[in-house]
Each structure stands twice: as structure tokens, then as C-alpha cells.
Amino acid sequence: ISFDKEGAELLFSHLSLRAGRKSTIITSNLSFLKWQEIFHDPVLTAALTDRLTHKSHVVNMVGPSFRMRETEEWMKENTEKVVAQN
Numbered sequence: 001i002s003f004d005k006e007g008a009e010l011l012f013s014h015l016s017l018r019a020g021r022k023s024t025i026i027t028s029n030l031s032f033l034k035w036q037e038i039f040h041d042p043v044l045t046a047a048l049t050d051r052l053t054h055k056s057h058v059v060n061m062v063g064p065s066f067r068m069r070e071t072e073e074w075m076k077e078n079t080e081k082v083v084a085q086n
Contacts, residue, residue: 008039008048015051026052 036045
């Protein structure tokens with residue numbers, strides 16, 4: 001996913017309006033260090049991450065994906081069903 005400049009500025013504006021007023025949850029599988037690859041503007045990326053991390057709780061989850069495990073189990077079950085039918 002990539003944002004053009006207008007989209008990144010719109011996101012920053014929205015987050016600025018919510019800052020200190022409303023809770024906001026952001027999920028990402030990218031570290032903050034890689035966000036510049038999405039927003040393509042180092043100044044705007046720094047402002048976004050600064051705004052998001054001010055008075056925030058950052059939860060960094062490490063480990064295998066639960067969805068991937070479920071998908072692998074589903075594929076195994078369905079493959080076994082197809083093989084059994086043939």
C-alpha cells in the first residue's frame with residue numbers, strides 16, 4: 001500500500017483533529033522505520049509518527065501469525081477432503 005501526498009496529508013489532518021480528544025487504534029505489520037516507504041515524505045512521516053506515538057501505547061507483537069496458522073489448518077483439512085472424495 002502506498003499513499004500519495006494528498007492521502008498522507010489527509011490522514012495527518014484527521015489524526016491531528018483527533019489528537020487529545022478521541023482514542024485511535026492503528027494496526028500495521030510494518031515498523032515505523034518503514035513508514036517512509038508508504039508516505040514518501042520524510043517530514044510528513046516524522047510528523048505522523050510523532051503525532052501517533054505521543055501519549056500512546058505501542059504494542060509490538062512478535063511471533064507467528066494466528067491467521068496463517070488457521071489458513072494452513074483449513075487448507076490441510078480441505079485437501080484431505082478432496083483427496084478422500086477422489
